[in-house]
Amino acid sequence: MQAGLDDAFAHVAGRFKRREVRLRARACLQGLLSGLQRTTGWSLAEHAGEATPDGMQRLFSTAKWDADAVRDDIRTYVIGHLGDANGVLVGDDTGFEKKGICSAGVQRQYTGTAGKITNCQIGVFLGYATPQGRALLDRELYLPDATWIADADRCAKAQIPDQTTFATKPQLLQAMINRAIAAAVPFAWVTADEAYGDNGPLRRFLEEQQLSYVLAVARHHQITTRVGKVRADALAARLPKSAWQRHSCGPGAKGVRRYDWALVATTGPDHRLLIRRSVSKPSELAFYLCHTPVPAPLSRLVAVAGARWSIEECFQAGKNEAAFDHYQVRLYPAWYRYITLAMLALAFLAVTRTMLADEPSGPEGDEPKASRERGTGLAGPPIVVSANEIRRLFALLTRPPIDEQRIRHWSAWRLRHQARAQRAHYQRQHTKDQ
Numbered sequence: 130m131q132a133g134l135d136d137a138f139a140h141v142a143g144r145f146k147r148r149e150v151r152l153r154a155r156a157c158l159q160g161l162l163s164g165l166q167r168t169t170g171w172s173l174a175e176h177a178g179e180a181t182p183d184g185m186q187r188l189f190s191t192a193k194w195d196a197d198a199v200r201d202d203i204r205t206y207v208i209g210h211l212g213d214a215n216g217v218l219v220g221d222d223t224g225f226e227k228k229g230i231c232s233a234g235v236q237r238q239y240t241g242t243a244g245k246i247t248n249c250q251i252g253v254f255l256g257y258a259t260p261q262g263r264a265l266l267d268r269e270l271y272l273p274d275a276t277w278i279a280d281a282d283r284c285a286k287a288q289i290p291d292q293t294t295f296a297t298k299p300q301l302l303q304a305m306i307n308r309a310i311a312a313a314v315p316f317a318w319v320t321a322d323e324a325y326g327d328n329g330p331l332r333r334f335l336e337e338q339q340l341s342y343v344l345a346v347a348r349h350h351q352i353t354t355r356v357g358k359v360r361a362d363a364l365a366a367r368l369p370k371s372a373w374q375r376h377s378c379g380p381g382a383k384g385v386r387r388y389d390w391a392l393v394a395t396t397g398p399d400h401r402l403l404i405r406r407s408v409s410k411p412s413e414l415a416f417y418l419c420h421t422p423v424p425a426p427l428s429r430l431v432a433v434a435g436a437r438w439s440i441e442e443c444f445q446a447g448k449n450e451a452a453f454d455h456y457q458v459r460l461y462p463a464w465y466r467y468i469t470l471a472m473l474a475l476a477f478l479a480v481t482r483t484m485l486a487d488e489p490s491g492p493e494g495d496e497p498k499a500s501r502e503r504g505t506g507l508a509g510p511p512i513v514v515s516a517n518e519i520r521r522l523f524a525l526l527t528r529p530p531i532d533e534q535r536i537r538h539w540s541a542w543r544l545r546h547q548a549r550a551q552r553a554h555y556q557r558q559h560t561k562d563q
Contacts, residue, residue, distance in 0.1 A: 130481065130523045134159065137477040140206040141199045150192045153177070153184055154470065161452045161474040164524040168452035171543070178535065189463040196465040203473050204266050204312060210480040212315045213259035217433055219440040220302040220321035221256070222271065224249040225454050233287040233461040234272045242444075252468065253298050255305040256440035257314070263439040264479040265447070265472050266314065267305040270464050271298055289461045299328035310338065320437045323347050326418060336399075339422050343403065343433040346418045353396045361416040364393055365404050373406065376428060378435025386435060392419075392427050403430050443475065450520040451475040478516040485514050 138155050145151035156177035165172050174185040224240025226249045234250045243249070255267040272278055274295040277287075284293070296304070302325055309316070319335055319342040326332070326344030335342050348362040373389040380386070389406040399420055407413035417434050419425075447453035451474040456467045 130519075131527055133481050133484070134162070134477055134523070137206060137473060137480065141202040141473060144198050144202065145194050147193070149184075150188065150194060153188050153192075154194070157185065157188060157470055158474055158477075159527065161471055162450070162477070162520055162523050163528065164520065165452070168455040169457050175535075176529070178529065178532075180538065189458050189466045190460060194466075196462070196469045199469050200267060200472070201312065203469070203476055204309075204314065206473075206480070207257060207264045207266060207476050208314060210483060211257065211259050211261040211264060213261060214315045214317060216257055216259040216314070216316040217318040217320055217436040217439075218266075218306060218309060218314070218316050219256035219258055219437055220253070220305070220319070220325050221437075221440045221444075222251050222253045222298055222324075223444045224251055225456075229459075231287070232459045233289060233464055234270050234277060236273050236276045238273065250464070251298070253301040253305070254440065254443075255302065255309065256443050257316070258436045258439035262479045262483045263443055264476045265440075265443050267308060268465070268468050268472065269296075269301040269305060270461065271301060272296075287459065287461050297328075299325050299331040303331055303334050306335075306340075317341060318343065318433045318436070320344060320433050322437065323416075326350075332418070332420070336420055340420075341422060341425065341433075342420045343417050343430055343437075344419075345434075345437070346416050348414065348416060350416060350418065352393070352402050352418075354394075355396060361402060361404070362414065364402065365391070365406075365414055365416075368393070368404070374427060375408070376431045378405075378431050379438070381438070388431075390427060390431055392430070401430075403427075403434060405434065446478065446516040447471060447475045450478060450516050475516075478519050481519050482514060482516060485519070 138158060142151055142155075145154050157173055160173040160176040161168055163176055165176060170182040170186040170189070174182040177185065179185065222240075224238075224242035224247070226240075226243060226247055227235045228248065229235070230248075232250055235248060237246055237248050238251065239246045240249050240251060251271040253269045253271055254265050257264055257266045272289065272293065272295065277283060277289070278293065278295040284291075302321065306319065319340055321344055323345040326346045327350060332342070332344065346361060348360070350361045351358040352361055352364055354364070368391050372391045372393075374391070375387060376390050377385045377387050387408055389408060389411075391404045391406070393402040393404065395401060399422055401419045401421070403417040403419050405415040405417070417430070419430050421430075444453070451471045453468070453471050453475075456464070456471075458464055458467050
């Protein structure tokens, strides 16, 4: 596994010109996968064997390296191992909850991660799903207009470039899809949830590019039929029993995800409405607008709709296994640097998972190691190793030896830092009280 991480890092190593920065970035990547309780600059530096967190904090702030160039190298690495002409680009956003007001883009806003309005940053991501695996290719930090873009002083303090203008989440996704097209990423489909599917300009952009898509839309979305415009849910209510077919949209955490599906024609030859109905709760419906310049069967549209969940799985794996949401950086460039390195860690897990799944099971007649059910002695279908298990094995196999002197050094360093912070706090409080 160490060799696999070395291979992943080799794709980006040339972007870190100074040896000191290059070694620190490699140590940071290993720290993100180490299973540390919190991967702050302090804990990453301690895990790397450094005496203070200063160098690790410089990696995210002032060290000279181009996060966008590293992102491009990650994309090349992912395509090299997971690329497929029938791949699906998946767009979505996720929230990073914060307590303060200084982190770039932070404000009280809704995030599906928490399921409520809370103080957070929102990152918009472009995922990539193929039969070989799934990973994240691109990222953008959403900057609210009124509370950030319109406040030049606040932007300056967070080191947001002067030329940065407001962009909606669909506009950020469109920019990332444009970059994927320019980089010749092999894909055939685009999918996203209704926050993006209901956006007319994004749909028109995809249609102008002659891209096939399966985008979720709201139940009140207007569909143009021979009898005029009709709400999507009204169309679903009119469908006869014979219109529904049961299909799986792929495996889920609790088994195969089976739903009833119906496909409704529109007045446009390239557009159709795909409707999903729960088997156990028929009143639960979901709607997808499909654009297919080349005709596609229902089974293919269902598979693309199911691929949307791959980015949710990337977010879950990223936050649980690659420390996506552990960061304590506040500056705009630092967010991109941290998230980009975390994306590389996640890509390493995805590629390793694919390589382990492709390994031969042993001599002919031997039972695959992952296919024997515990305690039964019965052979079952092969179990694909999870990102969690890969990260756990990697952490156990590469953890540094216990160094009592280093542990005591960091304990003393933290106590001294906390004492300085406490004195500074008391001084500020005393000044305010006078």
